[in-house]
Amino acid sequence: MNRKHLTQAECPVARSLEAVGDWWSLLIVRDAFFGKRRFGEFLSSLGVARNILTTRLKKLVAHGILETIPASDGSAYKEYVLTEKAKGLYLVLIALRQWGQGCMTNDGDQEMTLVDRRTRTPIQPLALRSADGRELGPEDVELVAVQ
Amino acid sequence: MNRKHLTQAECPVARSLEAVGDWWSLLIVRDAFFGKRRFGEFLSSLGVARNILTTRLKKLVAHGILETIPASDGSAYKEYVLTEKAKGLYLVLIALRQWGQGCMTNDGDQEMTLVDRRTRTPIQPLALRSADGRELGPEDVELVAVQ
DNA sequence: AGATGTGGTTGCACATTGCAACCACTTTTC
DNA sequence: GAAAAGTGGTTGCAATGTGCAACCACATCT
Numbered sequence: 001m002n003r004k005h006l007t008q009a010e011c012p013v014a015r016s017l018e019a020v021g022d023w024w025s026l027l028i029v030r031d032a033f034f035g036k037r038r039f040g041e042f043l044s045s046l047g048v049a050r051n052i053l054t055t056r057l058k059k060l061v062a063h064g065i066l067e068t069i070p071a072s073d074g075s076a077y078k079e080y081v082l083t084e085k086a087k088g089l090y091l092v093l094i095a096l097r098q099w100g101q102g103c104m105t106n107d108g109d110q111e112m113t114l115v116d117r118r119t120r121t122p123i124q125p126l127a128l129r130s131a132d133g134r135e136l137g138p139e140d141v142e143l144v145a146v147q
Numbered sequence: 148m149n150r151k152h153l154t155q156a157e158c159p160v161a162r163s164l165e166a167v168g169d170w171w172s173l174l175i176v177r178d179a180f181f182g183k184r185r186f187g188e189f190l191s192s193l194g195v196a197r198n199i200l201t202t203r204l205k206k207l208v209a210h211g212i213l214e215t216i217p218a219s220d221g222s223a224y225k226e227y228v229l230t231e232k233a234k235g236l237y238l239v240l241i242a243l244r245q246w247g248q249g250c251m252t253n254d255g256d257q258e259m260t261l262v263d264r265r266t267r268t269p270i271q272p273l274a275l276r277s278a279d280g281r282e283l284g285p286e287d288v289e290l291v292a293v294q
Numbered sequence: 295a296g297a298t299g300t301g302g303t304t305g306c307a308c309a310t311t312g313c314a315a316c317c318a319c320t321t322t323t324c
Numbered sequence: 325g326a327a328a329a330g331t332g333g334t335t336g337c338a339a340t341g342t343g344c345a346a347c348c349a350c351a352t353c354t
Contacts, residue, residue: 010257012247013177013240023168023342030160033285039301049343054302064250076351077300088246090285091273093160095239100159103211103232110157114288116277123288124278126238129271130263138180138237141261141270170311186332196312201333223320224331 019063020089024048024056029065029086030093037072037079065089095126166210167236171195171203176212176233177240184219184226212236242273 020026024046031045043053057080060066065086071077094114114123128136167173171193178192190200204227207213212233218224241261261270275283 011177012244012259014174014247016243016247017170017173021168021170021173023164026164026168027161030158034290040299043301049345050302051304051344052342055341075300085250087285088249091275092239092242092246094275095242095273096163097159099235099239100161100163102235111293112159112290113293115291116281116283117287117289119277119279121278123283124276124280126242126273126275128238128241128273130266131268131271132266133271134263136263136270138234140264142264143181143259144262146258146260187330190332196314197333198313198335199311202310222331 016092019060019065020092022056024052025060025065026089026093026096028053028056028060029082029089032066032080032082032086033090033093037081038077039080042080091126098126163239166207166212167239169203171199172207172212173236173240173243175200175203175207176229176236179213179227179229179233180237180240184228185224186227189227238273245273 020029027046028042031042036042036045039053039057042048042057043050046053048056057066061068061080064083066080067083068078069081071079097114115121116123128141130136130140167176174193175189178189183189183192186200186204189195189204190197193200195203204213208215208227211230213227214230215225216228218226244261262268263270275288277283277287
């Protein structure tokens with residue numbers, strides 16, 4: 001993972017992927033959003049090898065995406081919880097979910113949807129919008145330098 | 148990358164990551180959105196090893212994210228272009244960009260921003276919204292099964 | 295105290311990656 | 325039209341990363 005190539009470091013996409021672009025990190029974050037906090041919970045939920053999980057959790061903590069706190073149930077174990085910084089990642093996860101549901105649907109899988117907790121109604125699909133609210137496609141935007 | 152664990156296959160996030168969750172795929176897609184089409188363009192832009200690029204391009208084509216077409220300049224070479232299916236991924240990239248810009252800013256890097264091509268004004272930041280338009284945080288949503 | 299659960303670390307076999315060399319074919323240059 | 329350079333790969337090898345199982349320290353339960 002020699003991702004520190006010259007042309008990459010300056011792109012925020014690449015920098016994000018540096019933190020969460022590996023095989024397991026985003027799935028750990030996803031489970032954390034689902035309320036999982038303990039080593040064993042991630043372990044059984046993901047089916048990842050223990051040493052890999054250890055490595056990933058450390059990396060996520062090092063990147064400030066997770067932090068360890070004393071266990072909430074009073075036991076001596078620690079728990080991994082999402083930091084404020086990690087909250088922004090839920091948009092990435094939702095975008096992935098949305099894309100996966102639209103384009104990678106499997107046959108016999110239970111359909112799940114995200115609902116607003118207050119109204120119990122499905123959320124709006126994620127969309128890119130101009131300042132005046134028009135929905136934009138990939139070809140409608142351009143990347144420019146801001147001085 | 149034994150990601151075909153029992154509990155994973157059913158999650159659209161995991162299925163998306165199956166396709167684009169490895170080290171280079173999303174960066175290739177990003178460059179493709181930037182208009183890159185040729186093997187050599189990706190190669191020099193990403194700094195990836197040639198054999199890895201070959202593998203990734205094949206995988207992306209196999210997943211229907213890229214497709215090969217005869218070169219647009221009339222030469223005998225082929226080009227890799229994004230499929231319709233891939234268009235949905237730009238939301239993922241923008242979410243990553245947004246998160247990376249907010250949380251992973253480096254010091255000496257040129258600030259870039261996405262603008263609407265028509266009005267030349269910055270786009271709205273991506274946000275999760277309820278059906279009635281309220282902006283929602285990660286804790287405001289819940290995943291439910293739809294029958 | 296003994297058994298079990300939790301949260302790791304270590305060692306090893308295997309898979310993946312990065313790197314460089316090589317190769318077939320195409321395009322340009324002389 | 326032959327040589328040189330460019331394009332798009334493939335192959336082999338060394339280094340790194342991953343999955344798996346065993347082990348271990350500590351905590352908790354009985």
